Amino acid sequence: MPAPSNSHKRPQDPFFKTDDDGMEILHFLQNLQYLFFLDEIEEDSRKIKELIRRARDSTSVSWCYALLNKNSNLEELTFEEVLKSFQAAHISHKPQWKLWAEFLELKQQGTIVEYTDAFTRKTLGFSPDTPIPDHILLWQYIAGLKEPFRQRVLSVDPLNLSTAQKAALGEAWILEQQQIEEATTAFRRNYSTSTGPNHDKLMQRRVTKTVKNRRHPTSKLLCFNCNRPGHYIRECPIRSQ
Known part of the structure; x- marks a missing residue:
């Protein structure tokens, strides 16, 4: 995967505060x-270890101990399971938290248009007092894309949420046109193959003529x-006898 643009500053190590809300x-x-x-980082085990390593407040420490005592082998857990456990131990009762959890799980399932619309609706639900930083919105949108849309978006310059969405939608349109063209070509090829032999057989039948020079198959x-x-x-053989 190409390296992200240097115009986006890497965030400092984020730590919890004991008195956070x-x-x-x-x-x-x-x-x-x-x-x-x-x-x-795509492996669940690495994500889990990174989450545990960076959890610093008292609530998180208690959660880490409970998680490790219950599961001796972190390799058997998925990051989604650990994240849900983390949510339950913290502020899962807050609407903003639930919205964020749904935002994290948002991935492209259908078309680019459907994914982009769902992404926009989710972001509009966040409170203006706690907006999502622009660089988080951008990389979360890209991370949810399927290939080849993700690679197409990463090649855009300048890269921001608006240009990323336009590039993804443009790539989707190009692929759709290619699929339509390929389907049309395949249909024409199959039609030509299926009608050719039948046409030859028809022309090979013995034909007779009427006074109007119409051609009829003898079987008719x-x-x-x-x-x-x-x-x-x-031409009746019985009549000629």
Whole structure:
């Protein structure tokens, strides 16, 4: 994955405050998610260890001890499980916390348009008093993208949330047009293959002429003398006997 732009300053190590009211915890997780993206940390075990290492307040220490006592092997846990446990131990009753948890879990499931709309709705739910920093919004949006949209967005310069969303939507439009063109080409190829042999067989049938020079397959003819198909009455073998 290409290195992020140097125009975005790397956040300092975020630590909890013992007397926090929950907002510091939200900022802590925002920066933690940003660090995961910058350092390309994808393994759950590394994310869990990073979360535990940076948890510093009294509530978090108690939570860490409880987590480690209950689970001797962190390799068996997923980061999602640990994050939910962390939420339950802290301020999970606060609406802002629930909104942030949903924001973290937001990933592209369907189209780019659907993902971008869902992302925008989630960000609008945050209080103006506790806005999400611009660099967090940007990297959270990129982290939720599927390939090849993510790589396309990372190549944009300048890179901000607006240009990232425009690049992703533009790439989605290009891929859609390519799929339509490929489907059309495949349909034409299949149509040509399926109709060609049938057309040849039809032309190879024995035909006869009427006074109007129309061409008819002999299988459609019916003799009025013997009531058998395949010939005119003047060609009837019974009549000539």
